[in-house]
Amino acid sequence: MLVQTEAQIYLANQRGNSYSDGFRSFHTLNFGNYLAEGRASFGRLLAFNDEALAAGKRTVITSSKPVEIILLPITGGLELIDRYGESIFVSSGEAFRFLAFPESSFTVFNPYPKETINYLQIQLIPDLSSDAIDNHFDETPHVQFSLEGKNNLVPVFSGIGQKVSGFMGKYGGREEEEFKPSNPYAGIFTYIIQGAFEVQNRLLEKGDALSLTNVETLEFEALSEDGIILVMEVGHTL
Incomplete structure (x- = not known):
């Protein structure tokens, strides 16, 4: 079904x-x-x-x-x-x-x-x-990461018990990406830090966010040069 x-x-x-x-x-x-x-x-x-x-x-x-x-x-x-x-x-x-x-x-x-x-x-x-x-x-609570390698998501944090994980990436214009959550039952929360993106066929600009449930693969495309996106895999409370 x-x-x-x-x-x-x-x-x-x-x-x-x-x-x-x-x-x-x-x-x-x-x-x-x-x-x-x-x-x-x-x-x-x-x-x-x-x-x-x-x-x-x-x-x-x-x-x-x-x-x-x-x-x-x-x-x-x-x-x-x-x-x-x-x-x-x-x-x-x-x-x-x-x-x-x-x-x-x-x-x-x-x-x-x-x-x-x-x-x-x-x-x-x-x-x-x-x-x-x-x-x-x-686990170390203080994590370092780099966005110098463009066009891919890098891990930036994870919550206690790995119930929530965050990834960030900087993308060139018209670059596309797919993200598959490690837990198929988790939700996905995205936030645009810089620029504009098309996320799951929805236009998001700086400061906009999108939450998704029951999604196997997140697809997005950068619509501006050096756009920065945060993608979070969010577990349920139960």
């Missing part, structure tokens, strides 16, 4: 947003005070925020429940500081993942004197089973 593919487009100009001193966040999915129809979590993907932080400014990350957070700098780098004052620097070409609990607090700081930084904050429902947690502490 054929299973119908389900798709949903999240347009950039329909995202939620929040602002504070020197900080802005665009919310593709429901987050904080932003609650909109059709913007609920997608499988284990709880939140997907495109954030910018002005030079010398900082913002605090807190959570009312356990979440796994991926920070993925797009422009510049950020300093992540925990409540004990321990810090780590994460630059573009790197990703960092960590667990946040209700009692924890993390600060994102822009250390540059003049430049605004741009990064993605991705929140996931964590797999808190004992096996997944044991493997989590055996």
Whole structure:
């Protein structure tokens, strides 16, 4: 029996947003005070925020429940500081993942004197089973990758228990690609970081996203030179 593919487009100009001193966040999915129809979590993907932080400014990350957070700098780098004052620097070409609990607090700081930084904050429902947690502490949370080799997807992060994986690629104009999820029951979430793409016969531009379920192969084509796309394989919560 054929299973119908389900798709949903999240347009950039329909995202939620929040602002504070020197900080802005665009919310593709429901987050904080932003609650909109059709913007609920997608499988284990709880939140997907495109954030910018002005030079010398900082913002605090807190959570009312356990979440796994991926920070993925797009422009510049950020300093992540925990409540004990321990810090780590994460630059573009790197990703960092960590667990946040209700009692924890993390600060994102822009250390540059003049430049605004741009990064993605991705929140996931964590797999808190004992096996997944044991493997989590055996894996490095700080990953480096390169987009210098164009026209292919490279792995940039994976969640606890490998329930969510992220891949990024930079493509020349009219270059095509296929992506097959390792788990045939997983959903696919794509986000356009730069340029324009045709994804599964749908036009997506910078800041647009697309979620798909019941899809065996994702097909996309870059419509602009040096377009950058993020593709996530997203497991279900059960």
